[in-house]
Amino acid sequence: MRLILILVGVGLATGVMAGLMGVGGGIIAVPAMVFLLGLTQHRAHGTSLAIIVLTATASALNYGRYGNVNLQLAAELAVGTVVGSYLGAKLMNRVPAKDLRRAFGAMVIVVGVMMIWTGMSGFLTGVQ
Amino acid sequence: MLLELAIGVIAGLLSGLMGVGGGIVMVPAMTLLLGVEQHVAQGVSLIVIVPTAIVGASTHFRQGNVDLRTAVLLGVFSIVGGLLGSQVAQLLDRQWLQLIFGLFLLFTGSRMLGLRLGVKQEKKDVSTRTAS
Numbered sequence: 411m412r413l414i415l416i417l418v419g420v421g422l423a424t425g426v427m428a429g430l431m432g433v434g435g436g437i438i439a440v441p442a443m444v445f446l447l448g449l450t451q452h453r454a455h456g457t458s459l460a461i462i463v464l465t466a467t468a469s470a471l472n473y474g475r476y477g478n479v480n481l482q483l484a485a486e487l488a489v490g491t492v493v494g495s496y497l498g499a500k501l502m503n504r505v506p507a508k509d510l511r512r513a514f515g516a517m518v519i520v521v522g523v524m525m526i527w528t529g530m531s532g533f534l535t536g537v538q
Numbered sequence: 539m540l541l542e543l544a545i546g547v548i549a550g551l552l553s554g555l556m557g558v559g560g561g562i563v564m565v566p567a568m569t570l571l572l573g574v575e576q577h578v579a580q581g582v583s584l585i586v587i588v589p590t591a592i593v594g595a596s597t598h599f600r601q602g603n604v605d606l607r608t609a610v611l612l613g614v615f616s617i618v619g620g621l622l623g624s625q626v627a628q629l630l631d632r633q634w635l636q637l638i639f640g641l642f643l644l645f646t647g648s649r650m651l652g653l654r655l656g657v658k659q660e661k662k663d664v665s666t667r668t669a670s
Contacts, residue, residue, distance in 0.1 A: 421612040425619020430627050431639050432580025433561030434587050435616070437646060443608065453605050456598025460609040462559075462591040465620040466584045472624035473581030480578055483542060483568070484585040490546015491560055491590050497547070498554020511556055515650025521566045522643025528570070529636030 416446050424461065429469035434462040541571065550590070561587060562646060565639060576632035576639075584624075 420442040428435035436458045443454035473479055545567040549560035561583045568579035598604050627635060 417611050418615050421615025422619040422622075424612070425616035425621070426623035426626075427619075427642075428584075428616070429620040429623025429625070431561070431623075431635070431642055432565050432583040432627075433642075434559035434591065436559050437649075439612065439616075443605075443612075447608060449605055449608065452598075452603050456595065456601070456603030457605045457609045457612075459591045459595035459598060460604050460606075461613045461616050463588060463595055464613040465616040466587040466591060468617045469620040469624040470581060470584035470588060472621055472628070473577070473584060476577070476628045478575075478577040478628065479581040479585060480574070481585070483572075483574070484582045486539060486542035487546040487549070487564060487582065488586045488589060490543040490548075491550035491553075491586060492546075492593075493543075494547035494550020494552075495554045495590065495593075496550075498551040501551075502555060505555065507555070511650050512652070514552060514556060514558075515647045515652075518562065518643050518647030518650060521570070522640045522647055524570060524640075525566055525636050525643060526640030529633045529640060532631075532633035532636065 416442075420446065421461075425465045425469075428462070428465045429472065432469075432473075434458075435465055436462060545571065546586070549586075553590075556650070558646065558650075559587065560590060562643065566643070569636070576635045577627065580627060580635065 420439065424435040424439045424442075427433070427438055436455075439458040439461055440451075440454045443449040443457060444451055449457065470479070545564065549563040549567070552558065552563055553560045564583045564586060565576075565579050568574040568582060569576055574582070595604060
């Protein structure tokens, strides 16, 4: 029973987050599988990617139904990500991951503040 | 065109290096740098994530790192969640989406800074220990 609740809860939370924000949802799925389901970090990572395929497809189709997609932009970005992922995998063991992670974390927080600012000023001016 | 490619490269690079998804880079880059509307940015991000995740998942699958049973069981509920979440996103104004996304960035960023000990950092510690 506990297992069913975990599966339903984690699955729904991962999906809702992904669909609501247009991201993969690995940040919920990976730790949940490690801590609640006992998967190793590696297996959780691989399994999370398989789940993301399903979630992102379903969510993307729903965005498409409302015309909230841009296929040309998606194609251009996708070409870039293929190159970037390849480079990332190559560089993985040659960069100080911890420092890079901290620097990127700080940048993510700054961008987060900018995003909240943009959203809030949208509320104030009432511009859609 | 060049800026779009560059954003893609950076998103791929960072997700490869740091294990965060590409969406966290792509969505803010599209809205703040390219001026793409928030809903569209999120939809585009999801489209780009699909092929990227397929490549990643099949690589991990060949290495035996996909737990199929868990993937199917969680996948079923995550599809339902994805449909729910994306439906809510269509109904919300872009300001709300940006507020939610901004908070998500603050959460993720603080985790990366190590303000709350994350799983990935423990893994990093283990790997450096075995390396040394």
